[in-house]
Amino acid sequence: MHRWIIVxxxxxxxxxxxxxxxxxxxxxxDLDSDPLALLPAAAVxxxxxxxxxxxxxxxxxxxxxxxADRLVPLGDDAGFExxxxxxxxxxxxxxxxxxxxxxxxxxxxxEAKIAAVTxxxxxxxxxxxxxxxHATYAVGPSVYTVLTGKTLVAGSTDGVRRVLDKxxxxxxxxxxxxxxxxxxxxxxxxxxxxxxxxTQPLAxxxxxxxxxxxxxxxxxxxxxxxxxxxxxxVASTLTYSTPKQASSAADxxxxxxGWIKLLGPFLGGISxxxxxxxxxxxxxxxxxxxDEQTLGTLMGLGTRLLAASP
Numbered sequence: 001m002h003r004w005i006i007v008x009x010x011x012x013x014x015x016x017x018x019x020x021x022x023x024x025x026x027x028x029x030d031l032d033s034d035p036l037a038l039l040p041a042a043a044v045x046x047x048x049x050x051x052x053x054x055x056x057x058x059x060x061x062x063x064x065x066x067x068a069d070r071l072v073p074l075g076d077d078a079g080f081e082x083x084x085x086x087x088x089x090x091x092x093x094x095x096x097x098x099x100x101x102x103x104x105x106x107x108x109x110x111e112a113k114i115a116a117v118t119x120x121x122x123x124x125x126x127x128x129x130x131x132x133x134h135a136t137y138a139v140g141p142s143v144y145t146v147l148t149g150k151t152l153v154a155g156s157t158d159g160v161r162r163v164l165d166k167x168x169x170x171x172x173x174x175x176x177x178x179x180x181x182x183x184x185x186x187x188x189x190x191x192x193x194x195x196x197x198x199t200q201p202l203a204x205x206x207x208x209x210x211x212x213x214x215x216x217x218x219x220x221x222x223x224x225x226x227x228x229x230x231x232x233x234v235a236s237t238l239t240y241s242t243p244k245q246a247s248s249a250a251d252x253x254x255x256x257x258g259w260i261k262l263l264g265p266f267l268g269g270i271s272x273x274x275x276x277x278x279x280x281x282x283x284x285x286x287x288x289x290x291d292e293q294t295l296g297t298l299m300g301l302g303t304r305l306l307a308a309s310p
Contacts, residue, residue, distance in 0.1 A: 041175035102159030195221035217245035
Protein backbone atom coordinates (compact mmCIF):
# COMPACT_ATOMS: atom_id res chain seq x y z
CA MET A 1 0.00 0.00 0.00
CA HIS A 2 2.78 2.43 0.94
CA ARG A 3 4.50 1.82 -2.38
CA TRP A 4 1.36 2.76 -4.31
CA ILE A 5 0.95 5.94 -2.24
CA ILE A 6 4.51 6.98 -3.11
CA VAL A 7 3.89 6.27 -6.80
CA UNK A 8 0.69 8.33 -6.76
CA UNK A 9 2.45 11.22 -5.04
CA UNK A 10 5.23 11.15 -7.63
CA UNK A 11 2.72 11.06 -10.47
CA UNK A 12 0.91 13.99 -8.89
CA UNK A 13 4.12 16.02 -8.68
CA UNK A 14 4.86 15.32 -12.33
CA UNK A 15 1.35 16.32 -13.38
CA UNK A 16 1.67 19.55 -11.43
CA UNK A 17 5.02 20.47 -12.97
CA UNK A 18 7.15 19.13 -10.11
CA UNK A 19 10.69 17.84 -10.35
CA UNK A 20 11.32 16.09 -13.64
CA UNK A 21 8.22 17.48 -15.35
CA UNK A 22 8.26 19.38 -18.64
CA UNK A 23 5.96 22.37 -18.63
CA UNK A 24 3.87 23.31 -21.65
CA UNK A 25 6.00 25.21 -24.13
CA UNK A 26 9.27 24.21 -22.41
CA UNK A 27 11.98 22.96 -24.73
CA UNK A 28 12.32 19.17 -24.53
CA UNK A 29 15.73 17.98 -23.39
CA ASP A 30 17.94 16.14 -25.89
CA LEU A 31 18.84 12.93 -24.07
CA ASP A 32 20.31 11.07 -27.03
CA SER A 33 23.01 13.15 -28.71
CA ASP A 34 25.72 13.21 -26.01
CA PRO A 35 25.88 10.29 -23.53
CA LEU A 36 28.88 11.85 -21.77
CA ALA A 37 26.73 14.84 -20.83
CA LEU A 38 24.34 12.58 -18.90
CA LEU A 39 27.07 11.38 -16.52
CA PRO A 40 27.10 13.07 -13.10
CA ALA A 41 30.25 14.79 -11.85
CA ALA A 42 32.99 13.28 -9.66
CA ALA A 43 33.45 9.98 -11.50
CA VAL A 44 36.51 7.98 -10.46
CA UNK A 45 36.59 5.83 -13.61
CA UNK A 46 34.90 6.55 -16.95
CA UNK A 47 34.83 4.20 -19.96
CA UNK A 48 33.66 4.50 -23.54
CA UNK A 49 33.02 1.34 -25.60
CA UNK A 50 32.25 1.27 -29.33
CA UNK A 51 30.00 -1.76 -29.04
CA UNK A 52 28.86 -1.64 -32.67
CA UNK A 53 32.44 -1.66 -33.95
CA UNK A 54 33.33 -4.57 -31.68
CA UNK A 55 30.26 -6.66 -32.48
CA UNK A 56 30.51 -6.19 -36.25
CA UNK A 57 34.22 -5.78 -36.89
CA UNK A 58 36.04 -8.35 -34.73
CA UNK A 59 36.36 -12.13 -34.69
CA UNK A 60 35.53 -12.20 -30.97
CA UNK A 61 32.39 -10.12 -31.50
CA UNK A 62 30.03 -13.09 -30.95
CA UNK A 63 31.79 -14.02 -27.69
CA UNK A 64 31.67 -10.45 -26.41
CA UNK A 65 27.98 -10.34 -27.36
CA UNK A 66 27.44 -13.51 -25.32
CA UNK A 67 29.10 -11.83 -22.34
CA ALA A 68 26.90 -8.77 -22.81
CA ASP A 69 23.76 -10.93 -22.88
CA ARG A 70 24.85 -12.51 -19.59
CA LEU A 71 25.23 -9.09 -18.01
CA VAL A 72 21.91 -7.71 -19.27
CA PRO A 73 18.79 -9.10 -17.56
CA LEU A 74 16.55 -8.38 -20.56
CA GLY A 75 15.84 -10.98 -23.23
CA ASP A 76 13.68 -11.72 -26.25
CA ASP A 77 10.44 -10.94 -24.42
CA ALA A 78 11.72 -7.36 -24.01
CA GLY A 79 12.53 -7.17 -27.71
CA PHE A 80 16.22 -6.85 -26.82
CA GLU A 81 19.42 -8.46 -28.13
CA UNK A 82 22.75 -6.84 -27.25
CA UNK A 83 24.52 -7.59 -30.54
CA UNK A 84 21.62 -6.20 -32.56
CA UNK A 85 20.46 -3.30 -30.42
CA UNK A 86 23.50 -1.79 -28.64
CA UNK A 87 25.77 0.68 -30.45
CA UNK A 88 27.72 2.37 -27.68
CA UNK A 89 28.17 2.13 -23.91
CA UNK A 90 29.50 4.93 -21.69
CA UNK A 91 30.07 3.83 -18.11
CA UNK A 92 31.28 5.48 -14.91
CA UNK A 93 32.15 4.40 -11.38
CA UNK A 94 31.75 6.61 -8.31
CA UNK A 95 32.89 6.41 -4.70
CA UNK A 96 30.59 8.98 -3.11
CA UNK A 97 28.37 6.63 -1.08
CA UNK A 98 30.07 3.32 -1.81
CA UNK A 99 30.83 1.61 -5.10
CA UNK A 100 28.20 3.09 -7.41
CA UNK A 101 28.23 2.49 -11.16
CA UNK A 102 26.13 3.70 -14.07
CA UNK A 103 26.10 3.08 -17.81
CA UNK A 104 24.51 5.12 -20.59
CA UNK A 105 23.61 2.65 -23.34
CA UNK A 106 22.93 3.99 -26.84
CA UNK A 107 21.02 1.89 -29.36
CA UNK A 108 17.46 0.83 -30.00
CA UNK A 109 15.00 -0.03 -27.22
CA UNK A 110 11.34 -0.99 -27.31
CA GLU A 111 9.97 1.00 -24.38
CA ALA A 112 6.57 -0.71 -24.36
CA LYS A 113 7.97 -4.25 -24.39
CA ILE A 114 10.57 -3.45 -21.73
CA ALA A 115 7.86 -1.96 -19.50
CA ALA A 116 5.72 -5.08 -19.89
CA VAL A 117 8.39 -7.58 -18.79
CA THR A 118 7.93 -8.82 -15.20
CA UNK A 119 10.76 -11.37 -14.98
CA UNK A 120 14.42 -11.21 -15.91
CA UNK A 121 16.19 -13.63 -18.21
CA UNK A 122 17.15 -15.80 -15.21
CA UNK A 123 13.61 -15.79 -13.82
CA UNK A 124 14.24 -13.18 -11.11
CA UNK A 125 11.33 -10.77 -10.52
CA UNK A 126 11.55 -7.25 -11.93
CA UNK A 127 10.33 -4.53 -9.56
CA UNK A 128 8.98 -1.35 -11.13
CA UNK A 129 9.00 1.98 -9.28
CA UNK A 130 8.98 5.68 -10.16
CA UNK A 131 11.81 8.13 -9.55
CA UNK A 132 11.91 11.77 -10.65
CA UNK A 133 9.12 11.15 -13.13
CA HIS A 134 10.78 8.11 -14.75
CA ALA A 135 9.85 4.44 -14.49
CA THR A 136 12.77 2.45 -13.07
CA TYR A 137 13.13 -1.33 -13.02
CA ALA A 138 15.15 -3.31 -10.45
CA VAL A 139 16.53 -6.83 -10.75
CA GLY A 140 18.35 -7.59 -7.52
CA PRO A 141 20.94 -4.80 -7.01
CA SER A 142 20.77 -3.70 -10.67
CA VAL A 143 18.47 -0.90 -11.86
CA TYR A 144 17.64 0.35 -15.34
CA THR A 145 15.39 2.93 -16.93
CA VAL A 146 14.53 3.72 -20.54
CA LEU A 147 14.97 7.44 -21.20
CA THR A 148 14.01 7.26 -24.89
CA GLY A 149 13.85 4.69 -27.65
CA LYS A 150 17.56 5.37 -28.20
CA THR A 151 18.96 5.70 -24.68
CA LEU A 152 18.83 3.37 -21.67
CA VAL A 153 20.48 3.93 -18.28
CA ALA A 154 21.58 1.01 -16.10
CA GLY A 155 23.65 0.50 -12.97
CA SER A 156 23.38 0.64 -9.20
CA THR A 157 20.38 2.35 -7.61
CA ASP A 158 22.28 5.50 -6.61
CA GLY A 159 24.13 5.62 -9.93
CA VAL A 160 20.92 5.63 -11.96
CA ARG A 161 19.23 8.09 -9.62
CA ARG A 162 22.10 10.56 -9.98
CA VAL A 163 21.58 10.55 -13.74
CA LEU A 164 17.85 11.16 -13.30
CA ASP A 165 18.57 13.93 -10.78
CA LYS A 166 20.83 15.62 -13.31
CA UNK A 167 18.17 15.37 -16.01
CA UNK A 168 15.64 16.88 -13.59
CA UNK A 169 17.74 20.05 -13.33
CA UNK A 170 17.11 20.69 -17.02
CA UNK A 171 20.83 21.28 -17.69
CA UNK A 172 22.52 18.53 -19.70
CA UNK A 173 26.20 19.51 -19.77
CA UNK A 174 29.44 17.58 -19.58
CA UNK A 175 30.88 17.44 -16.06
CA UNK A 176 34.07 15.59 -17.01
CA UNK A 177 37.58 17.11 -17.00
CA UNK A 178 38.86 17.91 -20.53
CA UNK A 179 41.64 15.29 -20.33
CA UNK A 180 39.05 12.59 -19.59
CA UNK A 181 36.96 13.56 -22.62
CA UNK A 182 40.09 13.66 -24.77
CA UNK A 183 41.01 10.13 -23.66
CA UNK A 184 37.53 8.76 -24.26
CA UNK A 185 37.37 10.28 -27.73
CA UNK A 186 40.79 9.06 -28.87
CA UNK A 187 40.55 8.44 -32.61
CA UNK A 188 40.66 4.77 -33.52
CA UNK A 189 40.05 3.53 -29.96
CA UNK A 190 37.19 1.05 -29.66
CA UNK A 191 37.68 0.91 -25.89
CA UNK A 192 38.88 3.86 -23.80
CA UNK A 193 39.13 4.18 -20.02
CA UNK A 194 40.12 7.16 -17.88
CA UNK A 195 40.72 6.92 -14.14
CA UNK A 196 41.05 9.98 -11.88
CA UNK A 197 42.48 8.96 -8.50
CA UNK A 198 44.00 12.31 -7.54
CA THR A 199 41.18 13.30 -5.18
CA GLN A 200 39.97 9.75 -4.41
CA PRO A 201 43.08 7.54 -4.05
CA LEU A 202 42.88 3.79 -4.49
CA ALA A 203 42.18 2.17 -1.15
CA UNK A 204 44.97 -0.42 -1.13
CA UNK A 205 48.11 -1.48 -2.92
CA UNK A 206 47.49 -5.17 -2.35
CA UNK A 207 45.03 -7.89 -3.36
CA UNK A 208 44.83 -10.25 -0.43
CA UNK A 209 48.43 -11.21 0.34
CA UNK A 210 49.66 -10.15 -3.11
CA UNK A 211 51.28 -6.70 -3.20
CA UNK A 212 50.43 -4.49 -6.17
CA UNK A 213 53.21 -1.89 -6.44
CA UNK A 214 51.74 -0.41 -9.62
CA UNK A 215 48.70 0.75 -7.60
CA UNK A 216 50.53 2.72 -4.91
CA UNK A 217 50.62 6.44 -5.67
CA UNK A 218 48.58 6.14 -8.88
CA UNK A 219 46.95 9.48 -9.71
CA UNK A 220 45.73 9.21 -13.30
CA UNK A 221 45.20 6.28 -15.66
CA UNK A 222 44.57 6.50 -19.40
CA UNK A 223 43.92 3.27 -21.30
CA UNK A 224 42.89 2.82 -24.94
CA UNK A 225 42.47 -0.28 -27.08
CA UNK A 226 41.35 -1.52 -30.48
CA UNK A 227 40.58 -4.92 -31.97
CA UNK A 228 42.96 -4.88 -34.90
CA UNK A 229 45.64 -7.53 -35.63
CA UNK A 230 46.83 -9.65 -33.92
CA UNK A 231 43.59 -9.44 -31.92
CA UNK A 232 43.55 -6.57 -29.46
CA UNK A 233 46.09 -3.79 -28.93
CA VAL A 234 46.27 -1.88 -25.64
CA ALA A 235 48.18 1.28 -24.75
CA SER A 236 48.14 2.96 -21.36
CA THR A 237 49.71 5.88 -19.54
CA LEU A 238 49.77 5.72 -15.75
CA THR A 239 50.72 8.85 -13.82
CA TYR A 240 52.09 8.65 -10.26
CA SER A 241 52.84 11.11 -7.48
CA THR A 242 56.60 10.78 -7.87
CA PRO A 243 59.13 9.36 -10.38
CA LYS A 244 60.20 6.85 -7.71
CA GLN A 245 56.66 5.45 -7.50
CA ALA A 246 56.51 5.29 -11.29
CA SER A 247 59.76 3.29 -11.38
CA SER A 248 58.44 0.90 -8.71
CA ALA A 249 55.19 0.50 -10.68
CA ALA A 250 57.12 -0.36 -13.86
CA ASP A 251 58.98 -3.07 -11.96
CA UNK A 252 55.66 -4.43 -10.67
CA UNK A 253 54.18 -4.54 -14.18
CA UNK A 254 57.22 -6.46 -15.42
CA UNK A 255 56.67 -8.95 -12.59
CA UNK A 256 53.05 -9.47 -13.65
CA UNK A 257 54.10 -10.25 -17.22
CA GLY A 258 56.57 -12.78 -15.82
CA TRP A 259 53.74 -14.60 -14.04
CA ILE A 260 51.66 -14.56 -17.23
CA LYS A 261 54.52 -16.19 -19.17
CA LEU A 262 54.87 -18.82 -16.46
CA LEU A 263 51.18 -19.63 -15.97
CA GLY A 264 49.85 -18.81 -19.45
CA PRO A 265 50.24 -22.35 -20.86
CA PHE A 266 48.15 -23.70 -17.96
CA LEU A 267 45.41 -21.09 -18.56
CA GLY A 268 44.51 -22.00 -22.10
CA GLY A 269 47.51 -20.40 -23.81
CA ILE A 270 47.13 -16.83 -22.51
CA SER A 271 50.04 -14.66 -23.63
CA UNK A 272 51.09 -11.06 -24.19
CA UNK A 273 52.69 -9.89 -27.41
CA UNK A 274 54.65 -6.74 -28.29
CA UNK A 275 54.97 -5.94 -24.60
CA UNK A 276 56.77 -2.71 -23.79
CA UNK A 277 57.06 -0.57 -20.62
CA UNK A 278 58.77 2.81 -20.46
CA UNK A 279 59.03 5.41 -17.71
CA UNK A 280 59.20 9.17 -18.22
CA UNK A 281 59.38 11.21 -15.01
CA UNK A 282 56.21 10.27 -13.06
CA UNK A 283 54.58 8.47 -16.02
CA UNK A 284 54.60 4.79 -16.93
CA UNK A 285 53.73 4.03 -20.55
CA UNK A 286 52.75 0.44 -21.27
CA UNK A 287 51.81 -1.27 -24.54
CA UNK A 288 50.91 -4.86 -25.35
CA UNK A 289 48.82 -6.99 -27.71
CA UNK A 290 46.57 -10.00 -27.20
CA ASP A 291 46.24 -12.53 -30.01
CA GLU A 292 42.90 -14.05 -31.01
CA GLN A 293 43.57 -17.26 -29.06
CA THR A 294 44.17 -15.31 -25.85
CA LEU A 295 41.09 -13.15 -26.46
CA GLY A 296 38.97 -16.23 -27.06
CA THR A 297 40.27 -17.84 -23.87
CA LEU A 298 39.54 -14.73 -21.80
CA MET A 299 36.05 -14.37 -23.27
CA GLY A 300 35.32 -18.03 -22.59
CA LEU A 301 36.55 -17.66 -19.01
CA GLY A 302 34.36 -14.60 -18.52
CA THR A 303 31.31 -16.45 -19.84
CA ARG A 304 31.92 -19.40 -17.50
CA LEU A 305 32.40 -17.14 -14.48
CA LEU A 306 29.13 -15.33 -15.22
CA ALA A 307 27.33 -18.63 -15.74
CA ALA A 308 28.56 -19.82 -12.32
CA SER A 309 27.60 -16.60 -10.53
CA PRO A 310 24.18 -16.42 -8.79
